[in-house]
Structure formats: C-alpha cells, structure tokens
Amino acid sequence: METPLAQSSLPCRRFGRTGLAMPVLSLGGMRFQQSWTDLQADAITAESQQLLEETLKRAVGCGFHHVETARHYGSSERQLGWALGAVADPLRLLQSKAPPREDPNVFEAELALSFERLACERLDLFAIHGLNLPDHLEQTLRPGGCLEVVRRWQDDGRIGHVGFSSHGPTELIVQAIESDAFDYVNLHWYFIRQDNDPALDAALRHDLGVFIISPTDKGGHLHSPSARLLELCAPLHPIVFNDLFCLQDPRVHTISVGAARPSDLDLHLEAVDLLQRAAELLPPVQQRLGDAELVALGEDWLTTWQQGLPPWQETPGQINIPILLWLHNLIEAWGMEGYAKARYALLGNGSHWFPGANADALDGEVSEAALREALVQSPWCDQIPSLIRDLRKRLQGLPGKRLTSA
Numbered sequence: 001m002e003t004p005l006a007q008s009s010l011p012c013r014r015f016g017r018t019g020l021a022m023p024v025l026s027l028g029g030m031r032f033q034q035s036w037t038d039l040q041a042d043a044i045t046a047e048s049q050q051l052l053e054e055t056l057k058r059a060v061g062c063g064f065h066h067v068e069t070a071r072h073y074g075s076s077e078r079q080l081g082w083a084l085g086a087v088a089d090p091l092r093l094l095q096s097k098a099p100p101r102e103d104p105n106v107f108e109a110e111l112a113l114s115f116e117r118l119a120c121e122r123l124d125l126f127a128i129h130g131l132n133l134p135d136h137l138e139q140t141l142r143p144g145g146c147l148e149v150v151r152r153w154q155d156d157g158r159i160g161h162v163g164f165s166s167h168g169p170t171e172l173i174v175q176a177i178e179s180d181a182f183d184y185v186n187l188h189w190y191f192i193r194q195d196n197d198p199a200l201d202a203a204l205r206h207d208l209g210v211f212i213i214s215p216t217d218k219g220g221h222l223h224s225p226s227a228r229l230l231e232l233c234a235p236l237h238p239i240v241f242n243d244l245f246c247l248q249d250p251r252v253h254t255i256s257v258g259a260a261r262p263s264d265l266d267l268h269l270e271a272v273d274l275l276q277r278a279a280e281l282l283p284p285v286q287q288r289l290g291d292a293e294l295v296a297l298g299e300d301w302l303t304t305w306q307q308g309l310p311p312w313q314e315t316p317g318q319i320n321i322p323i324l325l326w327l328h329n330l331i332e333a334w335g336m337e338g339y340a341k342a343r344y345a346l347l348g349n350g351s352h353w354f355p356g357a358n359a360d361a362l363d364g365e366v367s368e369a370a371l372r373e374a375l376v377q378s379p380w381c382d383q384i385p386s387l388i389r390d391l392r393k394r395l396q397g398l399p400g401k402r403l404t405s406a
Helices: 046-062 076-088 104-118 134-141 144-153 170-178 197-203 228-234 238-246 262-273 273-295 297-305 321-332 337-346 368-374 384-395
Strands: 002-004 011-012 020-023 024-027 067-069 093-098 123-128 159-165 184-187 208-212 254-257
Touching: 020 024, 024 262, 046 076, 046 262, 076 104, 093 104, 104 123, 104 159, 123 144, 123 184, 134 144, 134 170, 144 159, 159 208, 170 184, 170 197, 170 368, 184 197, 197 208, 228 273, 228 321, 238 254, 238 262, 254 262, 262 273, 273 297, 273 321, 273 368, 321 337, 321 384, 337 384, 368 384
Parallel strands: 024 067, 024 254, 067 093, 093 123, 123 159, 159 184, 184 208, 208 254
Antiparallel strands: 002 011, 011 020
C-alpha cells in the first residue's frame, strides 16, 4: 500500500509490522562518509563534511526521510551525527546496525558507541548486522544473547523496532524471519540475483518490513554499467530499470540509495517518477535481457546449469562453483565483466560476507579430477572445469577485500 508522505515527493509503504510509513527510497550510509576507518574527529575534513551535509539536505528535500548507517561503516556514524543537527527533518527515521558478538557485553558497547557517534537519544530502527552464519543467529537469539540487550534498550525507549541484515544463505534468512524475533529484514534481492525470493515470501507471511540492500552496487555496479547493459535497458538507465523491478514487487517496501554526492539521487528519483508505469516499461527490457541471455548461453544451459552443483563447503578448495557460473552468465549475456571481476576477487577474501573461494586453486592444490568428482551430479560436469578456468583467466587480478570485516 502506497500513500503520499507528508511534505515529501516520495510515496511510502507500510513497513510491515512496524506500522511505520517508509519512503520507497532510503538514504544508505555505506558511501556516505569520508573513510572506511572510524576516524578521529579532527581527521574529518571540512570538505567531506560539507559534501555529506549537502547530500543529506537534498535527500531530505526529496523525501528521503529514512537514513540508515552502521557501526562499521567507517566514519559514517560520526559524520552523520554531526549532519543530523544541521539538516532538520521532523519526519526522519534513523537506523543503524551492529554485528552480533559472542560476548553480549562487547555487542552492547558497540551499540552504545553507535549512539555516541550519532549523537542521538533514540534509534527508530536498529538491526543486528550480518546474520550470515548459524552461529550469528544463535548469538543473537540465545538466552542472555544480543537480542536481550536490544530488548532492554527498547524497554528504555532508546530503540524502536529491531530487525536484521544478512548476506547469508536464503535458508538462514528464512529461519531468522520465522523466529518471529524481528520486525524487519535488510536483504539482497534485485534483477540479476533473485535467490532470496523465498525470504521475501517468508517476510510477507510474517509481516516483516523489507529493505533491499545495495541494489545499485551489489545489484550489478549499475553506477558504471557495461555498454551491453546500457544498450539492453534503453531507454531506461540500468539503475532506473532495477529500481522499478524491485519496487514494483509489493513484498518490497524500500530500497537503499548509497549516495556519495547529491547527484547520486537523480536516477533513483527518476525511477520513482516512473513507478506508476512499471507494468508498461519493465516487460520490453526484461524481454531483451532474456533474449540476450538465451542467444549467449542457450536454453539447455539456462534451464539446467544449477542442477547438481555442490555447495562450496563440499567442493575441493571450497571453490564456490554456483557463484562462479553465475558470474560467467553475467559476462556472456550482458557484458558485466567489471562487476564479475570485483566479485571474483572478493571470493575467499571477504570472510562470511562473500563465502567460498574463487577458482585460483584449480590446477594447483585442486586437480580437475577432484573437481569433476564433486560435480558428478551435474549435467555439465565435463564442461564446468574449462568454463571456470576461462573465467579465472578473464577475471584474475589482485585479491579483493570487503570494505568492512566486522
């Protein structure tokens, strides 16, 4: 359900059981800072702070009343805390996140530091950040765990609604949703990767608010799209197409806009202006993307490539074959080599945020024979080793590292 948001150009949707009127675009804090290091106050430049305040001011004027950040987004919380007082917004919904910890006292100290950095007395929304492993969910939900800390802060009126974010497997996200411990979820779901569809269904059943993480960056580096993707999405920019794809789904309530400057808002605002025409604008683009995929990869591959693939935990060298073949598909169908190269480099270097390894170990510590043995259930067992070998040749470069490791 969409209704006009008071004094705002953005529509809003009921954010699940929270009952909050949530703008369909949220201002995300991952690029909303000077540094990925939590800088001391005197290290933050006036130029950086001015840019952040200009971005926040324009966002507020356009109706981005939901602002979200996280404890481990470098200097984001500190800089945002300074800016909130300079850019008033009576409709503001403020959100931050902190990762679960084995020791709930460590978790509570990080929560307190978020409040200190943001210079706030209350967070309307707070998320357990990165429920990526079963251990993270257990640390959160067990008696005396992190969620009990959050409940105390809720009882004190310092936290409104509690949710979680996840880069983890769909099954774990669904398990967290079905615990009924949370009011909303931050997750990945966008045109190029819709694996979390069952989690969206679970969120709908349990009336959780749904916040889509990083649809522009993790959704395909759409801020610097491939020439082929630009051609296939025209007359829409790929950012506009992907925003419309996400927002036309009634299970989705808001998507994150990771702005680093005021102009980063433009294409997302264009998408909202076109939202009422999504049913008209999306099908031709989806048809062209699908046709390009079919021509490049063939129907047999597209309908069977995922069959019989072992999980990365059960593959020699923990090679993440499903992800590698997905990257192969993105390159062949839509020319997304830059995105694929970045993701390839993160495999094996992003801890639980990007699990499994890339193909660098193939033909070294992992033999082709061992890989074939793991692929015995796949109809493409004979072809996959050479496919990922070619992918490695195309994408291999310096190892990547996730910007935050918490």
